[in-house]
Amino acid sequence: MLDADFFRRWMTAAAASVDREADRLTALDSAIGDADHGSNLQRGFTAVTAVLEKEAPDTPGAVLTLAGRQLISTVGGASGPLYGTLLRRTGKALGDAAEVGEEQLAAALREGVDGVMKLGGAAPGDKTMIDALVPAVDALASGFAAARTAAEEGAEATTPLQARKGRASYLGERSIGHQDPGATSSALLIAALADTAEADGE
Amino acid sequence: MKMLINVPETVVADALRGMADAYPDLNVDVENRVIVRRDAPVAGQVALVSGGGSGHEPLHGGFVGHGMLSAACPGEVFTSPVPDQMARAAAAVDSGAGVLFIVKNYTGDVLNFDMAAELAEDEGIQVAKVLVNDDVAVTDSLYTAGRRGTGATLFVEKIAGAAAAEGQPLERVESVGRQVNENSRSFGVALSACTTPAKGSPTFDLPAGELELGIGIHGEPGRERRPMMTSGEIADFAVNAVLEDMPPRSPVLVLVNGMGATPLLELFGFNAEVQRVLRERGVAVARTLVGNYVTSLDMAGASVTLCQADEELLRLWDAPVKTPALRWGM
Numbered sequence: 001m002l003d004a005d006f007f008r009r010w011m012t013a014a015a016a017s018v019d020r021e022a023d024r025l026t027a028l029d030s031a032i033g034d035a036d037h038g039s040n041l042q043r044g045f046t047a048v049t050a051v052l053e054k055e056a057p058d059t060p061g062a063v064l065t066l067a068g069r070q071l072i073s074t075v076g077g078a079s080g081p082l083y084g085t086l087l088r089r090t091g092k093a094l095g096d097a098a099e100v101g102e103e104q105l106a107a108a109l110r111e112g113v114d115g116v117m118k119l120g121g122a123a124p125g126d127k128t129m130i131d132a133l134v135p136a137v138d139a140l141a142s143g144f145a146a147a148r149t150a151a152e153e154g155a156e157a158t159t160p161l162q163a164r165k166g167r168a169s170y171l172g173e174r175s176i177g178h179q180d181p182g183a184t185s186s187a188l189l190i191a192a193l194a195d196t197a198e199a200d201g202e
Numbered sequence: 203m204k205m206l207i208n209v210p211e212t213v214v215a216d217a218l219r220g221m222a223d224a225y226p227d228l229n230v231d232v233e234n235r236v237i238v239r240r241d242a243p244v245a246g247q248v249a250l251v252s253g254g255g256s257g258h259e260p261l262h263g264g265f266v267g268h269g270m271l272s273a274a275c276p277g278e279v280f281t282s283p284v285p286d287q288m289a290r291a292a293a294a295v296d297s298g299a300g301v302l303f304i305v306k307n308y309t310g311d312v313l314n315f316d317m318a319a320e321l322a323e324d325e326g327i328q329v330a331k332v333l334v335n336d337d338v339a340v341t342d343s344l345y346t347a348g349r350r351g352t353g354a355t356l357f358v359e360k361i362a363g364a365a366a367a368e369g370q371p372l373e374r375v376e377s378v379g380r381q382v383n384e385n386s387r388s389f390g391v392a393l394s395a396c397t398t399p400a401k402g403s404p405t406f407d408l409p410a411g412e413l414e415l416g417i418g419i420h421g422e423p424g425r426e427r428r429p430m431m432t433s434g435e436i437a438d439f440a441v442n443a444v445l446e447d448m449p450p451r452s453p454v455l456v457l458v459n460g461m462g463a464t465p466l467l468e469l470f471g472f473n474a475e476v477q478r479v480l481r482e483r484g485v486a487v488a489r490t491l492v493g494n495y496v497t498s499l500d501m502a503g504a505s506v507t508l509c510q511a512d513e514e515l516l517r518l519w520d521a522p523v524k525t526p527a528l529r530w531g532m
Contacts, residue, residue: 026401034280034420035401043278072317077255077281078310081317119313166309169346170339170418172425 001099006196007063008052013192015045021188028181032168037079037181044075044083060100064091078166079182082116082129083189089115106140113137120165127163127175129182131155136190144194151190155183203397203404210399214256214276221263225526228266235287237263238273242295248366248375249273249295252304252359253288254311255280257398257499258419261355264527270363271304271525279398279499280420282310288318292327300328300372302379304358306351307335308420330372332379334358336388336507338447339416339425350418353457353496353507354386357519360528364521378518382509389416389443390505391436392461396421396498415439419461419498433468437475440506445483450510453488455519456480457507462497464504469493472504488516495527 018025022038029037048067057063068088072080090112094100100108113133122128132154139150158180163169168180207213215232222230229238243249252262253275262274273291277283292301301322305315312333319329334351362379370378392414395404398421405421408414413431414424431439458473460466473492480487488511496505511519522531 030401030405032422034422035398035405036279036281039400040278040281073284073286075281076277076284076310076314078308078313080282080284080310081313120309164346166347167418167420167422170350170422170425172346174423174425 001101002060002105003099004058004060004063006200007060009199010193010196011045011048011052011063011067013196014189015049017188017192018042018045018185025181025185028179028184031178032163032171032175033181034167036077037185040075040077040079041083041185044071044080047071047074059094059096059098061091061094061096064088064094067091078120079185082120082182085115085119086112086133102140106137109140110137122165125161126165127158127161127168127180127183128165129180129186131158131161131180132183132186132190136186144197148187148191148194151187155179155187158183203402205397205399207399210402213399214278217256217259218276221526227524228263228526234290235276235283236273236291236294237266237276238291238294239266239268239271242272243297244272245297246299246369247297248299248370248372249292249297249301250304250359250363250366250375251275251288251291251295251301252355253277253283253291254306254308255282255420257396258497260494260527261496262359265356265359265525267523267525268532269367269521269523269525270359270528279400282308282314285314285317285321288315289321289325292318292322292329293325296327300330302362302366302372302375303329303331304355304362304379305331305333306355307333307348308350309347311351328372330376332358332362332376332383334383336383336386337418338387338389338443339418352390352419353388353459353505354383354509356457356495356528357386357455357507357509358382360523361515361518363523364518367521378515382515385511385515386507386509387444387448388505388507389440390418390461390503391415391440392417392424392501392503393430394463394502396462396501398499413503416443417498417501417503419496421498421501433472434475434478436504437472437479437506441476441479441483444506444508445485448508448510450485450508452510452512453486454480455509455511456487456490457495458490458492459496459505459507460494461501461503461505462494463500463502466493469504476506489519
């Protein structure tokens with residue numbers, strides 16, 4: 001079973017991963033966007049770890065809801081509301097249980113991803129974060145490691161796609177041949193989840 | 203790339219402090235990143251709130267003042283502000299007559315302003331929204347995030363701001379704003395990419411001797427790259443792209459807008475070519491504005507915006523305005 005501390009460590013791992021990969025995310029974004037994805041997520045997840053430490057929410061749902069609200073209030077751009085909604089919806093779906101199981105988490109994450117699709121209007125294949133998140137949620141039934149692999153493969157599979165949502169879509173065919181920065185950061189978030197679970201021996 | 207900054211992390215806050223020092227008519231909240239006209243809320247008047255990523259100055263903060271915006275919310279460079287900023291701005295400027303959000307059509311801006319509208323409405327503030335999407339370079343709106351908001355933002359903010367200053371009600375100010383957007387089209391070209399402070403190097407690689415056609419205002423590449431053209435050839439291309447999309451039925455307002463690093467000497471010369479093309483195409487020009495208004499950091503290049511203006515829109519365009527970047531009639 002996964003408790004509030006597990007989710008806090010997931011967010012801390014995500015923040016560390018975004019820190020490490022910020023330059024890469026920004027480089028991907030400068031090819032087909034506006035060169036700020038890494039620094040924006042860095043600012044957001046730094047604020048997330050700070051607020052989680054300060055307010056110390058004591059259920060898994062409360063951790064993710066607070067993290068999502070903090071992303072909305074600090075990131076801006078499209079990624080703030082989209083990542084914020086992903087975590088907030090997932091958190092709300094987890095309810096106020098003190099501990100949740102993997103199946104519950106998978107179902108809640110699916111609600112979170114549905115919330116992102118509804119808000120941003122993107123579908124699989126549009127070259128967005130959805131292309132990493134949907135396969136990850138589908139694979140979560142087979143375990144955290146499978147979800148990580150699915151998210152990474154989903155992100156890599158965005159390279160030949162033409163963007164139909166977000167800023168890259170303005171480039172038309174010129175967006176082809178570049179990996180989507182949002183799908184890449186989504187894969188980092190899922191990898192951080194898998195890393196946290198593996199460190200726990202889950 | 204050399205920049206006149208301290209560190210990239212503080213460019214927006216530093217600029218806000220400098221604006222506060224330069225313009226005593228503005229109330230600049232550096233910490234919360236909200237620029238409000240000092241006499242807000244103005245009794246009986248609808249308030250206009252806009253905002254967007256920084257890097258487009260003087261848009262939007264330079265358009266705060268009598269006859270234009272009541273407040274502006276600057277985000278990080280090229281990043282939409284967060285909902286908390288717009289909600290705070292709305293609360294600061296609402297006189298009870300309601301607030302109009304003017305939103306450039308980018309995924310982030312739309313999402314954050316929508317969330318802000320929910321927050322403001324929870325506080326009992328009446329909110330309406332005008333979306334600006336004038337950029338004809340985005341041709342396939344069905345498979346993209348839709349047309350971008352660029353130069354027409356200035357026309358919408360000025361003309362809707364004049365309607366608000368006359369005491370017109372929210373639904374009327376909103377419909378004037380929508381009408382201006384629907385009557386406006388833009389097309390932009392870049393002679394160089396721009397450099398964001400965070401990245402420190404150009405956002406795309408544009409070789410000498412080439413230009414980008416159909417650019418936005420965020421340093422993103424355009425739709426097409428060609429060998430460098432003359433000012434006259436660029437004017438032909440840009441004006442024709444606009445007219446193809448919107449054959450004008452009435453005299454037009456013309457904005458010849460610099461992207462940030464193109465000297466006014468070149469911009470005025472470009473305007474002469476734009477006016478030539480309009481004459482050749484039989485389009486009557488009612489008013490012309492030339493300058494750097496909706497910029498993209500240090501990008502070299504220009505955009506052309508045309509707005510079909512009937513008598514009423516022209517009257518509102520000519521109405522007095524007093525902001526840092528646009529001032530006439532008072």
